[in-house]
Amino acid sequence: MSAGIETWVDEHGDALYNYALSRLRNPSSAEDVVQETFLAAHRSLSDFSGRSSPRTWLIGILKHKVIDLIRKESREQPIEEIETMEAPEEEFFDRKGHWRIKPVDWQVHPGKVLEQKEFMAVLLQCLKHLPDRLHRLFILRELEDMSSAEICKELEITSSNLWVMLHRARMRLRGCLTENWIGGQSC
Amino acid sequence: MLTCKEVSTLVSESLDHSLPLRQRMGVRFHLMMCSMCRTYKKQTLQLRDAMRTYARREPTEHLSKEARQRIKNALKTDGK
Numbered sequence A: 001m002s003a004g005i006e007t008w009v010d011e012h013g014d015a016l017y018n019y020a021l022s023r024l025r026n027p028s029s030a031e032d033v034v035q036e037t038f039l040a041a042h043r044s045l046s047d048f049s050g051r052s053s054p055r056t057w058l059i060g061i062l063k064h065k066v067i068d069l070i071r072k073e074s075r076e077q078p079i080e081e082i083e084t085m086e087a088p089e090e091e092f093f094d095r096k097g098h099w100r101i102k103p104v105d106w107q108v109h110p111g112k113v114l115e116q117k118e119f120m121a122v123l124l125q126c127l128k129h130l131p132d133r134l135h136r137l138f139i140l141r142e143l144e145d146m147s148s149a150e151i152c153k154e155l156e157i158t159s160s161n162l163w164v165m166l167h168r169a170r171m172r173l174r175g176c177l178t179e180n181w182i183g184g185q186s187c
Numbered sequence B: 001m002l003t004c005k006e007v008s009t010l011v012s013e014s015l016d017h018s019l020p021l022r023q024r025m026g027v028r029f030h031l032m033m034c035s036m037c038r039t040y041k042k043q044t045l046q047l048r049d050a051m052r053t054y055a056r057r058e059p060t061e062h063l064s065k066e067a068r069q070r071i072k073n074a075l076k077t078d079g080k
Helices: A002-024 A027-043 A054-075 A079-083 A113-128 A132-142 A148-155 A159-180 B004-013 B021-033 B035-056 B065-077
Strands: none
Touching (some): A002 A027, A027 A054, A113 A159, A132 A148, A132 B035, A159 B004, A159 B035, B004 B035
């Protein structure tokens, strides 16, 4: 039956790879986790009922593998280390808590497809520069759409830690987008 | 009155859990008076929307020929 699955590698390999790469950032980890997914699918092919599409089924397996890997990486980085690092707040606020750099509208118009594409390209670059620990949490929250409670349980962190880290990720991304997004300013 | 720094934290937190009434009122009051924090709030929501678009986008990267072959070879030998 491996011949059938091999066809799936050609048909769905890119979609799975993109899914993994957007969550893990590292191409070799993404390839490994895609390979593990196809092997797991091969071993449990009898569970595939055909009620969902093969791609949906494969992505379901991949999703678990990605979260397992994120959990493993997160355990290797103790939370105490996180608490003292990556505090961008000081860059953006003065001692009285006022904005040091005034937030400026990004001017992305929903109808302008090209402008949105360019905006997404800048966002991708900004995501690449996010520190690993912030990236992991941000991805689970915003791409996997996991709730705060689920993330805290998976990664064994407190909710207050999670919220601080997510805020820092958003502040960094917002700052990076403001610095690098020039669309909308030209006519 | 809450500072902009406090409001920025609470606006972000409101995307992850519902704030107690008192904080919610404090944020709302501050936002009425402060256009900079209103812009900040708009940006956090735009960021969330952009991530949803990102999650749904068509594949842009390709699995290399080598990786593809490696996976196929692994499947052939799997369970043998």
